[in-house]
Amino acid sequence: MSTALISPTDAVTGARERMERAKRAARTVGLLSAERKGDMLRAVAARLEADTDLIVQANATDLQRGRETGLSEALQDRLRLDPARVSALAVAVREVAELPDPVGRVLDERRLENGLELTKVAVPFGVVGSIYEARPNVTVDIAALALRSGNAVVLRGGSAAEHSNRALIASMQAALESVGVDPEAIQTVDDFGRDGARAMMQARGLIDVLVPRGSAQLIETVVTESTVPVIETGAGLVHIVLDESARAEWALDIVVNAKAQRPSVCNAVETVLVHRGAADRLIPDLVTALHDAGVTVHGDPDVAARAEGVVPATPEDWATEYLSLDIAIRVVDDLDAAIEHIRSYSSQHTESIITDDPAAAERFLAEVDSAVVMVNSSTRFTDGGEFGFGAEVGISTQKLHARGPMGLPELTSTKWLVRGAGQVRG
Amino acid sequence: MSTALISPTDAVTGARERMERAKRAARTVGLLSAERKGDMLRAVAARLEADTDLIVQANATDLQRGRETGLSEALQDRLRLDPARVSALAVAVREVAELPDPVGRVLDERRLENGLELTKVAVPFGVVGSIYEARPNVTVDIAALALRSGNAVVLRGGSAAEHSNRALIASMQAALESVGVDPEAIQTVDDFGRDGARAMMQARGLIDVLVPRGSAQLIETVVTESTVPVIETGAGLVHIVLDESARAEWALDIVVNAKAQRPSVCNAVETVLVHRGAADRLIPDLVTALHDAGVTVHGDPDVAARAEGVVPATPEDWATEYLSLDIAIRVVDDLDAAIEHIRSYSSQHTESIITDDPAAAERFLAEVDSAVVMVNSSTRFTDGGEFGFGAEVGISTQKLHARGPMGLPELTSTKWLVRGAGQVRG
Numbered sequence: 001m002s003t004a005l006i007s008p009t010d011a012v013t014g015a016r017e018r019m020e021r022a023k024r025a026a027r028t029v030g031l032l033s034a035e036r037k038g039d040m041l042r043a044v045a046a047r048l049e050a051d052t053d054l055i056v057q058a059n060a061t062d063l064q065r066g067r068e069t070g071l072s073e074a075l076q077d078r079l080r081l082d083p084a085r086v087s088a089l090a091v092a093v094r095e096v097a098e099l100p101d102p103v104g105r106v107l108d109e110r111r112l113e114n115g116l117e118l119t120k121v122a123v124p125f126g127v128v129g130s131i132y133e134a135r136p137n138v139t140v141d142i143a144a145l146a147l148r149s150g151n152a153v154v155l156r157g158g159s160a161a162e163h164s165n166r167a168l169i170a171s172m173q174a175a176l177e178s179v180g181v182d183p184e185a186i187q188t189v190d191d192f193g194r195d196g197a198r199a200m201m202q203a204r205g206l207i208d209v210l211v212p213r214g215s216a217q218l219i220e221t222v223v224t225e226s227t228v229p230v231i232e233t234g235a236g237l238v239h240i241v242l243d244e245s246a247r248a249e250w251a252l253d254i255v256v257n258a259k260a261q262r263p264s265v266c267n268a269v270e271t272v273l274v275h276r277g278a279a280d281r282l283i284p285d286l287v288t289a290l291h292d293a294g295v296t297v298h299g300d301p302d303v304a305a306r307a308e309g310v311v312p313a314t315p316e317d318w319a320t321e322y323l324s325l326d327i328a329i330r331v332v333d334d335l336d337a338a339i340e341h342i343r344s345y346s347s348q349h350t351e352s353i354i355t356d357d358p359a360a361a362e363r364f365l366a367e368v369d370s371a372v373v374m375v376n377s378s379t380r381f382t383d384g385g386e387f388g389f390g391a392e393v394g395i396s397t398q399k400l401h402a403r404g405p406m407g408l409p410e411l412t413s414t415k416w417l418v419r420g421a422g423q424v425r426g
Numbered sequence: 427m428s429t430a431l432i433s434p435t436d437a438v439t440g441a442r443e444r445m446e447r448a449k450r451a452a453r454t455v456g457l458l459s460a461e462r463k464g465d466m467l468r469a470v471a472a473r474l475e476a477d478t479d480l481i482v483q484a485n486a487t488d489l490q491r492g493r494e495t496g497l498s499e500a501l502q503d504r505l506r507l508d509p510a511r512v513s514a515l516a517v518a519v520r521e522v523a524e525l526p527d528p529v530g531r532v533l534d535e536r537r538l539e540n541g542l543e544l545t546k547v548a549v550p551f552g553v554v555g556s557i558y559e560a561r562p563n564v565t566v567d568i569a570a571l572a573l574r575s576g577n578a579v580v581l582r583g584g585s586a587a588e589h590s591n592r593a594l595i596a597s598m599q600a601a602l603e604s605v606g607v608d609p610e611a612i613q614t615v616d617d618f619g620r621d622g623a624r625a626m627m628q629a630r631g632l633i634d635v636l637v638p639r640g641s642a643q644l645i646e647t648v649v650t651e652s653t654v655p656v657i658e659t660g661a662g663l664v665h666i667v668l669d670e671s672a673r674a675e676w677a678l679d680i681v682v683n684a685k686a687q688r689p690s691v692c693n694a695v696e697t698v699l700v701h702r703g704a705a706d707r708l709i710p711d712l713v714t715a716l717h718d719a720g721v722t723v724h725g726d727p728d729v730a731a732r733a734e735g736v737v738p739a740t741p742e743d744w745a746t747e748y749l750s751l752d753i754a755i756r757v758v759d760d761l762d763a764a765i766e767h768i769r770s771y772s773s774q775h776t777e778s779i780i781t782d783d784p785a786a787a788e789r790f791l792a793e794v795d796s797a798v799v800m801v802n803s804s805t806r807f808t809d810g811g812e813f814g815f816g817a818e819v820g821i822s823t824q825k826l827h828a829r830g831p832m833g834l835p836e837l838t839s840t841k842w843l844v845r846g847a848g849q850v851r852g
Contacts, residue, residue: 031792110814116803118813125825126795204649208825223630224653229826250848257850352844365843366457369552377542377846386851387544387842388536399551399634399839400655401827413825416813417791418778420803422676424683425812 011195019206025185026152034101041097045090047175058167122412124150125208133214134160149411152185201226233394236266237347243355244277260293267382302331371404437621445632451611452578460527467523471516473601484593550576551634559640560584575837578611627652659820662692663773669781670703686719693808728757797830
């Protein structure tokens with residue numbers, strides 16, 4: 001079905017109707033036992049494997065269109081689903097099936113003097129929405145995490161992955177049906193195009209939380225245009241501070257790892273701030289090590305004066321999330337200046353200090369206001385998998401509800417249960 | 427200063443400048459020890475008492491204008507500050523000073539196999555904003571709660587309380603200064619009128635969380651117009667279900683208490699759903715008891731057939747938060763129909779069932795999706811004070827971050843501290 005055939009009004013109506021179905025399905029999904037939810041996800045994994053040919057064929061249609069419309073090689077690779085990748089998706093779903101059920105955890109218990117018994121328990125949100133870009137694995141990933149935590153899910157992937165997403169969703173819905181779970185618990189509004197996304201952002205009362213995943217621009221749009229609660233994820237303008245007392249070996253290893261091991265991700269470092277007292281000692285070897293790793297170094301005059309092949313940094317460099325083999329390096333007068341730079345430019349995702357001075361370490365941990373603040377560690381460890389969560393919903397860069405890597409418990413809300421025996425308020 | 431003299435652009439610039447000052451002050455307030463924060467609040471309480479005459483005089487100006495502009499007697503009473511009320515405000519601030527510090531609580535600890543030590547700690551949000559209506563006590567209330575949890579605060583009260591709020595804020599700022607805390611931690615944008623409120627709602631990066639307090643319309647405006655994260659509070663379309671097995675004594679006591687003890691608040695009951703199997707047994711005495719308490723009963727034909735003096739209910743009654751001595755009563759066929767009615771009309775604040783049937787009680791607790799779900803208890807107990815929180819920031823009716831009564835811990839976010847020894851990711 002082509003988007004062009006649907007008027008905006010019909011699209012909004014159609015999208016809302018899907019969300020209403022998700023909301024109805026959420027009632028029953030929310031009451032499933034941990035065992036039933038595990039069975040459901042194992043059925044999803046099996047069905048994805050069984051449907052591999054259909055999924056790969058649908059993906060070929062998207063890839064064909066991608067080539068015709070000039071999609072870059074990198075984006076074509078993100079879009080591609082071959083049998084091995086479908087198999088990897090199924091494995092990931094089985095891993096989610098084994099995670100502890102976040103629903104029903106008792107978070108607080110109180111017995112009041114009047115005899116009322118209060119229990120605060122974790123409950124599913126209800127309907128989780130996600131707006132994301134052309135990576136079909138997110139379709140399965142978010143659906144599995146939402147279902148494992150007892151939620152229904154409404155998905156809006158990019159149009160570039162339209163056929164792939166439709167095949168994946170049909171496969172997952174069929175799996176739900178096969179184990180007696182309402183298949184309406186997985187919905188897509190992809191066929192309504194941008195109007196579908198807009199309807200989701202305005203769906204107060206239908207969508208309980210919206211998690212955007214993708215480019216900074218997509219996240220910005222969702223955050224500013226939504227009237228439903230949003231969890232902001234992803235932007236990573238990440239800093240490493242090399243303190244006066246930084247061990248040279250740790251400094252070099254950590255900066256090179258944090259930049260070059262996987263430069264395209266949000267926990268990769270973008271800016272290094274070097275204490276003036278360590279500049280002569282550290283900068284020459286650091287720049288050499290980065291160059292050896294294929295990294296372009298953008299440095300201020302204090303950096304350029306101490307190493308060859310440094311590209312002059314402009315003020316814009318301090319505000320740039322490169323997501324590439326580029327790094328900005330600046331010499332700062334002291335820890336205060338480093339913290340001040342971070343306050344001005346950080347996206348409050350992750351910052352790390354390399355230091356042998358316990359006082360500097362503790363000051364950095366206390367005063368830097370980011371989701372994850374590290375001492376003597378690569379920023380690449382900010383990750384739900386590395387933190388031991390078993391799965392990652394995203395990395396929140398906001399302060400409300402969840403901050404930093406989010407696991408399954410972050411896809412739940414709470415409810416107070418009160419048990420009485422006729423108590424009234426005096 | 428009259429709002430009319432400031433252009434909208436200047437107002438937005440001026441309001442943003444105040445928020446920037448709050449953000450700078452938040453850095454130091456966030457690092458204060460529990461003891462320093464306690465001392466600060468005790469100084470605030472003492473200063474409010476010392477400034478009683480000034481505050482009462484300023485309030486007299488607001489009251490005078492209120493009378494001239496035809497403010498209702500009820501609203502004039504809400505606005506009034508006499509010496510006894512100022513003294514009560516100081517007492518409340520001293521109580522907040524004694525509450526446990528929510529900052530620094532360790533919420534999770536992990537040691538990874540690679541030796542990284544992870545600690546998740548509670549940290550202040552940074553800057554808490556509040557937009558509220560003409561009750562000057564909220565000015566002190568929110569400021570004390572925000573400061574106790576290490577936050578700076580930006581306030582926007584209604585113009586009807588402009589002079590009172592200015593006097594209260596000046597008094598609190600002077601108290602902060604007297605104990606060496608940056609007085610910029612308390613800001614008001616009242617003098618910028620509606621433009622000040624609009625600037626707050628758009629202040630991403632300056633305000634970390636916005637808590638509206640006031641009418642349903644005010645909250646709706648803040649939720650829909652804000653790009654900063656909001657905690658929605660207050661709307662209470664609260665239900666009580668009288669199950670087939672409900673004890674008559676509990677049913678009558680609880681409904682009358684939940685409606686008549688304080689009808690103007692959000693945890694007062696608005697609709698009673700009576701199981702058809704208990705209608706003959708309960709309705710006649712229930713309606714009599716409500717009439718005796720001065721309550722107007724709006725009932726469906728099944729209610730009217732069983733009692734005198736029932737006003738015919740229209741479909742609108744089921745959707746009305748009366749906040750007055752009015753109640754809607756409807757007969758439903760069974761528990762399913764009761765839960766379905768709640769799903770259609772509830773604001774998901776509080777619902778209670780009166781029943782002697784444990785299966786019905788547990789079904790109700792599991793299937794009703796509200797912040798607080800009760801068995802055999804008056805809904806009036808949904809309250810931070812009653813729950814033992816020591817203070818109440820508001821009652822959240824959203825699912826993100828906080829749900830139900832919010833205490834001081836709900837004014838904090840979290841931060842992961844990671845301590846390593848040169849670890850890099852493989």
